[in-house]
Amino acid sequence: MPQFVEAKSCKWYKHRVAITDISQLETMIELTEEERAWKEDGPSTLPLLISDHMAKLIANPAIRRQFVPSSRENTDDIGTLDPQEEKKHEGTERLIHRYTNRAAFLTTDRCFSYCRHCFRRRFTGSMTGPASDEDIRKAAEYLAKHTEIREVLLTGGDLFTLSDERLGKLLSSFKAARPDIILRLCTRAVAVQPDRFTEDLFNVIRENQTGAPYYLMTQFNHPDELTEEAMHAVEGFLSLGIPAMNQTVLLKGVNDDAETLIKLCNDLLMHRIKPYYLFQGDLVKGTAHLRASIRKGLEIDRILRRELSGLALPQYTIDLPEGGGKVALTDNHIIAFENGIYAIETPDGDIRHYPESESEA
Ligand code: SF4
Secondary structure, three states: OOOOEEOOOOOHHHHOEEEOOHHHHHOOOOOOHHHHOOOOOOOOOOOOOEEHHHHOOOOOHHHHHHHOOOOHHHHOOOOEOOOOOOHHHEOOOOEEEEEOOEEEEEOOOOOOOOOOOOOOOOOOOOOOOOOOHHHHHHHHHHHHHOOOOOEEEEEOOOHHHOOHHHHHHHHHHHHHHOOOOEEEEEEOHHHHOHHHOOHHHHHHHHHOOOOOOEEEEEOOOOHHHOOHHHHHHHHHHHOOOOOEEEEEEOEOOOOOOHHHHHHHHHHHHHOOEEEEEEEOOOOEOOOHHHEOOHHHHHHHHHHHHHHOOOOOOOEEEEEEOOOOEEEEOOOOOEEEEEOOEEEEEOOOOOEEEEEOOHHHO
């Protein structure tokens, strides 16, 4: 029988149960050598945390691969812990201002479940905790001064691990500073902890629904994540008039085949969630075993373009290393491929290099 324990170190988690230990997983699924050998104290390692909702699905191979850690995380050493060079672009300690017209606010380092492919390993699960009143105040002041910013991504970690009270404080402060800014509510919680979306939480959003609109930005990577509970949580946002967009990460052994992605995109659309991005995995240390190759991604993209309507089609995109920014991964941006390394043009005309995944080079 699965055994759940109360997760550590978070106000909201005190009410939750989740898997935090390999020995608990052993009671639920037969672990591989690599899964059993994972070490939590590696330099690029995220804590192990799987929500009660995801624990119910853990025998599903696509879910297992995303949430059960592997010792490959301790040895994969391509890339860095900050491939987007966010640290260099801090407007305030929690506000990253990398693009002129938008910024990202790190609401908390906590998530309901830690995805093993997380690109923000430098911060996620680092026990820094939710943004303080001071963090929120400084970010709001920055936004008030920087009127070129049109959109803010409320991200982390997961925004919705904040208590209702802290969420209200954050939304009201940003709305007061800049009512004209679009706030993107970036969350994986609708997929991994859908019962977080209570009437009280929606009331907090409703109370702060003034000025520019919100957008819900989900991350569903596989059709089996679109559970009834998850769709109900998304429905709560849609009924407030908040549009939903989905960002999928292309993951080896999870969704790196056209059939899975076609189903995912069509199912999302049927639930009024627009497939927005299909992301090539960032060069984050500890995640090489989960990265699909660009060659495979381009092949899949060609099929998706043929099989999906424009509405259902996500844009296959890479966030280039060394803070090079996002570009659509089409043949137009790929300048060269030599010795297993792609040269890809940034939006500013610079060049960044991206090595092909080992098994495909
Ligand atoms: S929910 Fe987002 S921030 Fe949290 S571990 Fe997953 S990808 Fe990273």
